[in-house]
Amino acid sequence: MRVAIAGAGMAGLAAAWLLEESHDVLLLEERKTPGGNLRTFFPPDPVHVPEAVELGVRAVPSGPHSLVARLSGALGLDRGQWLPLPSGRLLLSDRGEADGSRCTASPFAPVRREEAVRAAALLAEQAHHWKNERLGWEVPLREMVEDFDLPRRVKEVAVYSLPAATFGCTLEQAGLLSARAVGELWAEDPAAPAPVSCRLRGGMHSLAQHLVSRSSRVQLALGTALRMVHRHGGKPELTDTNGRRYRVDALVLAVPADEAARILSPHFGPLRARLASYAYRPLLYQVHRDACHMPVDRDTWAPSTVTVHGPWAETTDWYPTKNGDLFVSQVTHRKPRPRTPLASAGFRTVQPTPGMLKAQRELLRSQGDGGIFLAGHVTTPVNTLENALGSAIAVARQLAPRSRRLAQLLDDT
CATH class of the missing domain: 3.90.660 (Polyamine Oxidase; Chain A, domain 2)
Incomplete structure (x- = not known):
């Protein structure tokens, strides 16, 4: 299958990593740097090794059974790379x-x-x-x-x-x-x-960097976003901001709800209406x-x-x-x-309002219709790193249920 993913935040990167074993994956990201809300800053220090300061995701719950811990282990990051944070x-x-x-x-x-x-x-x-x-x-x-x-x-x-x-x-x-x-x-x-919460010694953004380096078969297009999504023969047809067109078997939208609604053509009216409930x-x-x-x-x-x-x-x-x-x-x-x-x-x-969560349940019931899948905070009640990874796993269960990487993350959970 040819699968396109819009958005190289945690959900999009994880979905690409999970799907590349089984499918031909194209990952589009509007920004020049992948990672989404994983944004680490290293203040200049002429004397000491710069210490990571987090502007985005600050920390994750500790524990070997969390999805983030399992992913970091699969990417070669041992537990010693995670530092406990004071409360x-x-x-x-x-x-x-x-x-x-x-x-x-x-x-x-x-x-x-x-x-x-x-x-x-x-x-x-x-x-x-x-x-x-x-x-x-x-x-x-x-x-x-x-x-x-x-x-x-x-x-x-x-x-x-x-x-x-x-x-x-x-x-x-x-x-x-x-x-x-x-x-x-x-x-x-x-x-x-x-x-107890913890963070990566080298900064939370390094998790995104490891995902990119371990997804060698993914075609990553940075600085390129989706401009429009149409239907062609019952499948998604995409146009990016550089004017390129792609016909794919499935499209994973790992972008904000309003951005997803903007790029979907009027043929996706019910989906766009539900996405409009997000603020x-x-x-x-x-x-x-x-x-x-x-x-x-x-x-x-x-x-x-x-x-x-x-x-x-x-x-x-x-x-x-x-x-x-x-x-x-x-x-x-x-x-x-x-x-x-x-x-x-x-x-x-x-904003996780009652109206947004009602629309979210309706969106999840139509997941995969017409080859369109949603991932990231649009599919979870609260936007956390653990939930973002869980949303990517949910997509992989449908598109690549026999993935060895998927089995590795789900083992004993």
């Missing part, structure tokens, strides 16, 4: 004291540190129950948080700040997201040890040395700080390096921004 989160109301007691212009009343810790723990515990009890995906977060035994001001700030920062929406809009989808990111079993919000990150978004008292610094300012919540991750402190901050809505940023990266994050 800890601090909530601030603007740049004030560590307990958020400083008065600010925010319409939301500040909360004490103890209240914020309790709220985060309660969200993690309740999310675990939602997952175990199979709470419906279309139940909004606000409906579930209303039952939390917390003061309203604590709910508005300490509970909603976490999804607001993650999905780039306001505190109020966070309550309209799917409770189950939000809970997938924070669910913790209170009776089990706290989960995105921008996120801008910067690497910097300016401690402007950290607490005044250094003794209270944590690996991750969530700052509530006005209706927004944004994060700053702290990287203590041999050459001084580095920070990665969300600066989409912050003013002023850090002085002299070292690097910047913009992303768009999908």
Whole structure:
């Protein structure tokens, strides 16, 4: 079979690697560099070996049975390449004291540190129950948080700040997201040890580089995107941005929903209509040395700080390096921004609303119709690296069920 894949993020790269054993694979990527949300920055250091700083995917859950761990092993990355990350989160109301007691212009009343810790723990515990009890995906977060035994001001700030920062929406809009989808990111079993996250020693982007190097039979076209998809004889016919045309047996769209809808011809009307239910919000990150978004008292610094300012919540991750402190901050809505940023990266994050998740179920029921497959965050409730890999595996199950690589990833899972 001739298979085309649009998008060389984690889902597209993994799908190409899984399918190349059995099929002739063409992988198109609009950017000049593959990897999607895997974006690693190495700050200049004239004395020491530069340390990787992540602008995109920061970490993945540790554990030998995760799909990411299995993939990294299949690519020759041993467990020693994965570094555990320190845990800890601090909530601030603007740049004030560590307990958020400083008065600010925010319409939301500040909360004490103890209240914020309790709220985060309660969200993690309740999310675990939602997952175990199979709470419906279309139940909004606000409906579930209303039952939390917390003061309203604590709910508005300490509970909603976490999804607001993650999905780039306001505190109020966070309550309209799917409770189950939000809970997938924070669910913790209170009776089990706290989960540990890890990152690759050489940077998360090296995972994409390994996938490319191990996919020698894939035709990778960087700087080239799809412009239009038609049907010809019941199969997809593609035109890329360079004017080239391809007739393929199957097309895997591992791109954002609005991009997929834009390139599909009107013949794919029902598919385009479902993709229109997806909404995105921008996120801008910067690497910097300016401690402007950290607490005044250094003794209270944590690996991750969530700052509530006005209706927004944004994060700053702290990287203590041999050459001084580095920070990665969300600066989409912050003013002023850090002085002299070292690097910047913009992303768009999908909003897991009940409407989006309903459309997603309909899309999955039509997976493969007319040779069109979807992969990546369009097919998963929450956009994580583990889910992106799972979406590629789902496509490979249909297109290459006897793949040895597929069997390697699914062994004992």
